[in-house]
Every structure is written in structure tokens, then in C-alpha cells.
Amino acid sequence: MTGSGSGIGRAIVDRLAADGWQVLGVDLKAPEGDLAETLPGPSLGADLTTREGNKAAVDTALEHFGRLDLVVANAGFQHVSPVVDFDEDRWDALLAILLTSPFLLAKYAWESLRAAPRGGRFVAIASAHALAASPFKAGYVSAKHGVLGLVKTLALEGAADGITSTAVCPGYVRTPLVEKQIADQARAHGIDEDRVLEEVILTPHAVKRLIEPSEVADVVAFLQTPAGSAFSGSPVTMDMGWTAR
Template sequence: MTGRVAIVTGGGSGIGGAVVARLAADGYKVAVVDLPGEAGQAAADAAGGIFIGADLSQRDQCHRVVETTLAQFGQVDVLVNNAGYQHIDALEQFPEDRWEHMLAVMLTAPFLLMRYAWPSMKERGWGRVINIGSIHSLRASPFKIGYISAKHGLLGMTRTAALEGGPHGITVNLIAPAYVRTPLVEKQIADQARTRGIPEDEVIEKVMLEPAAIKRLIEPAEVADLVAFLCTETAGTMSGSVFEMSLGWTAR
């Protein structure tokens, strides 16, 4: 048992669900954060952790997530910022309120959660912040203006926080996967098919995997394996880094 405590946002399914299961198997006490509902509670129950239902677009609820974790476990050692969503909109059709909400969940919330968890990590002289970015933290694509803006911003925040955390034993890194087999990606396939007017199988083959050297989707457990590694002592020299899981996308 590690005796360490992890907060995982978006922990009810997909990448977050796989991370929760992996960290729990490695001995972490896990606070599973997701929108109120059965999925997050089930993930927490399976992991022997706690579930915190929260809307991370709200500042006070981000603060409540960390305070609840501290009240339950007494510390926060690992923060995995994974919560988010995908939506396909052309620039001229992207509503202002959706832009604001997307950036609140995918960029402002990671900042707030890190800020609130930082004192616990600093006090103990050890911490791991792992931001789940995307290959779109490094590359752009059409019809994803909000998503890509948030993911690019998350990379800049990762690098800055790494510089501030280094003297205190806190590492901050970003994982940048290509398309992962999650409910969000399955929805995106349908949205892309509708936007582009092509069948869903062509979206996978001709849009998602066309730039990739390895022609398959990534499994959530593969991302969770990398998260688990970045939480180890062995990874203590790695901070401010981007860990690509790009299927060869960026090799061109």
C-alpha cells in the first residue's frame, strides 16, 4: 500500500475510470470526481474510495472537491485532471456560452483544483499533478475551436506549474493521447459523421486515424498505465513534460 491519496476528475468512465481502477489497484486512496450520478459512485465503490459529485465549471465546487478529500483522507498527493467533453462546432457556429463552459471545465477547473491541492503537496514535499491533454494540445483540427484552445492552454499551465513545483517535490506533466476508445470519442465519431456528411466508419479511418502510423484507437487502460508510472518515485525527474501517445501522428 502506498498510503497516498489521489483525486481523479471525470473518474466515472473512460480514461478517468481506468485511472481510478489502476491507482486503487496500486494502493492509492482515491477520490472519484464526476457529475452526480451512478457511474461515479460505482467507480468509487469498486475502488474502495469516495465519490464526490461536482460540477467543475463552478469555482466553489472545485474548492469543495479538495476540501472533501482533505477532510476524508487528510492529504492530497496526486491530482489527475481528466474531466472534459467534446463538442463539434464550426467557428462561426460556436455559441459563446458553450465556449465559456468548455474552458471552465477543461482549463479553469484544472487550475483551481491544482491551486487548492497545492498546499497539501507542498507541506509534504511531494506531489504529482497529471493533466490529461490530447494530441490536440500540440496540433489543431477544424471544428474543435473550444476543445483545442483548452488543451493548448492546459499545456502552458502544465509547464508553468512545473517550474513552480520543482523546489517543493511537486511534478506536473501532461499526457497527450490521440483518440482513445471512450464514450466521448464514440459521441465525437457520430458528431463528425454528421458535420462532414460521411459514414461513421469513414470518420475513424479517414479522419481520426488517417495521420496515424498505428491504425487503432488507444485503450483507456493504456493511458492509465502511463498515469501510474508518472506517480512513481522513478518518474520524479520528469516534470513540465509532454508524454505523447500519438500513434505516430506527430512523426510527420
Template sequence: MGDLSEKCALVTGAANGIGLAVAQGLSAQGVRVLLADIDEARGQAEARNLPNALFQKGDMASREDCRALVARAEKEWGRLDILVNNAGLQHVSPIEEFPEDRWEHLIRVMLIGPFLLTRYALPLMYARKWGRILNISSLHGLVASPYKSAYISAKHGLMGLTKTAALEGADKGVTVNAVCPSYVRTPLVEKQIADQARVHGLSEAEVVEKIMLAPAAVKRLLEPSEVAAYVTFLCSEAAGGITGSAQVMDCGWTAR
């Protein structure tokens, strides 16, 4: 896939789940990684376990924190080659009951935050005529489900940002793609199981069987390491012709 050992990356939501797996996968390829998360204790601990890794606390809902993260990468390494917008959260509620502040917060974290980080990172990538931006979207960036209006709106918006940034960056050596997995075994999904059980009046086992896995051809949750492996490939030279795309890894969810 080519040598990534001289590259520098910023990964958000990197204290656990997909973000941590991505940070680990890139680090294994020799990439210097700045992990960002609101969970400072866990993030610091995970960064200490990786070679050439740093941690900085960051809230993707904060413009100042987004700017500071890119500035930290530039200060430490003088460059930023890879940006992985992964930080996310979920809230399950009917629209008529959805807390308005909560709705806005999800949009800030999962759409406005990636826009800001992309805005601040692109000049560094353009200067070197090389860059990779990976937006961790979701199956729900392509299709909808009930009771997740904020998450689905943010992820659909992220698809638009992905395509626009890809068109703008193509002649400057920057590719921008979205990875769209189905349900992944993460703390976010584990919490969703309980929330979905409450909203639908089902047991947690029934939520997994009847809601999460029912439309899938492959009846299992994805593992964070599987998503991380795909992200690492998309950062490589071998993926240089892939941009503006929704890379679907959904266990056959959308094949029907």
C-alpha cells in the same frame, strides 16, 4: 516503480472512460482515490467497486465544487498527493456557428477547473514536499483540427498551465505533467464520431478511417487502460525526474 500505497488521489471525470481507468489503476496500486464526476449514480457505483475509494459529485465548471473536492480529500485523509485533471467534454462546430455559451463552458471545465484544483491542491502537496499533478491533455493540446476550437483552445492552455505549475513546484517536490493521447475508446470519442460524420458529411466508419486514424502510424484507437498505466507510472518515484512535459502517446500521429 516504488510504493504508492500510502498515497491519496483525486481524479476528475472518473465515472467512465480515461478517468475511471485511472482511478482503477491507482486503486490497484493501493492508492486511496476520491472519484469526482457530474454523473453521480455512475460515479457512486464505480467507487463502490474499488477498495478505499470515495465519490463526490463535482462540476469542474464550478469554483465551489473544485474547492469542495480538495477539501473533502483533506477532511478524509489529511492530505492530497495526486491530482488527475481529466474531466472533459467536446463540441464539434465551425467557429462562426459555435454557441458562445458552449465555448465558454468547455474552457471552464477543461482549463479553469484544472487551474482551480491545482491552486487548491498545491498547498497540501507543498506541505509534504511531494506531489504529482497529471493533466489529461490530448494530441489536440499540440496540434489542431477543424471544428473543435473550444476543446483545442482549452487543451493548448492546459499545456501552458502544466509547464508553469511544473516550474513553480519543482523545488517543492511536486511534478506536473500532461498526457497527450490520440483518440481513445471512450464515450466522448464515440460521440465525436457521430458529430464529425454530421459536420464532414461522412459515414461514421469513414470518420474513423479518414479523419481519426488517417494520420496515425498505428491504425487503432487507444484503450483507457493504456493511458491509465502511463499515468500510474508518472505518479511513481521512477518518474520523479519528469516534469513540465507533454507525454505523447499518439500512435505516431505527430511523427510525420
């Protein structure tokens, strides 16, 4: 489980652990002190923009648990900027963490997922931005569209071996990632920060509220049940009506 330090990732770790899963949480820095004590399982600090970091995530899970039944690729960040000003290093970093990391995790975990007793499962936390675009988010939107294509490909390649692959595509979720966008969105749109939530972030939602991290975790948990096994090669869209327009 990558991006486990907060937000959606932490909610998924807690929910899977409550359901009886043994979970390795992976984030850029391993938690320390009181935060580490609240985690329900082992954790790893790893730079998932590198091949070595993704390999370490898979290897560490195998060392702890002896097998690997599920990979959840969730780590990410956002960068808001017009294309003309979009920092090229941030573009590279976005694609590395949002698209290349899921590919590497799947590649390194593939043989273990193939050997999973009940069939291996790969879940990418994509976004409504895997299905639609927004201005000033060229890197994020491009990477999320790419990860949906990756999920479809993994589903086809893994079908004969019982490996399913699914992209969970939420709209805006109440996370630190969304909160950190507010100042950048205000600058990009030329409005005050206190207007961003209503006039920018929630504008595409037909239902005008943020999704809670626990709601995303519930969907991921459902996908691990027998009833969720038919969801492969497809987006599971939970976007408050965003893409219904």
C-alpha cells in the same frame, strides 16, 4: 481524480487503487447503486465548471484522507463545429472544464501538494490536441494548448517545493467521449457515420488503432513512481505517431 465516471478517468482510478493509492473519484454526478459499489474508493458529485465544485473536490479529498499527494485533472467533453457556427456557451463551458478547472484544482491543492511527504504531483490528461490541431474543434484544441502551458508553469513554480506537473497527451482513446463525436463529425465532414472512425478519427494516427483507457492509466501510474519523478513541465506523448508527421 476528476472525470472518474467512465473512460480514462475510471481506468486511472482502478489502476491507482490497485497500486495501493486511496483515491477520490470526482464526476458531475456521484455514482449510485451497482455502479457505486464497483468503485474502489469514495466518490463525489461536483460541477467542475464552478469554483465551488473544484474547491469541494480538494476539500473532500482532504476530509477523507487527511492529505493530498496527487491531483489528476481529467474531466472534459468535446464539441465539434465549424468556428462560424461554434456555440459560444459551449466554448465557455469547454474552457471552464478543460482549462480553468485544472488551474483551480492546482490552486486549491497547492499547499497540500507542497506538504506531501514524497513531493506532490499534478497530472493533467491533456491530448495530442495540446500539440496539434484539428478542424471543427476550436474550443477543445485551444483549451488543451492552454492546459499544457499551465502544466509548464506549475512545474516551474513547484520545483523548489518538490511538486512535479505533467501533461499526458494521448491520441484518440476508446472512450464514450470519442464515441459521442461520431455523429457530429459525420455532420461536420458531410460523410456517413460508419466512415468516421477510419476517415476522420484515425486519420492522424500513424498506427491505425484506438488507444485503450488502461494504457493511459498505466502511464499515469508510472508517473507516480520514483522513475516518473523526472517528468515535470513536459508533455508525455502517446499519440500513435500523430505528431511525428
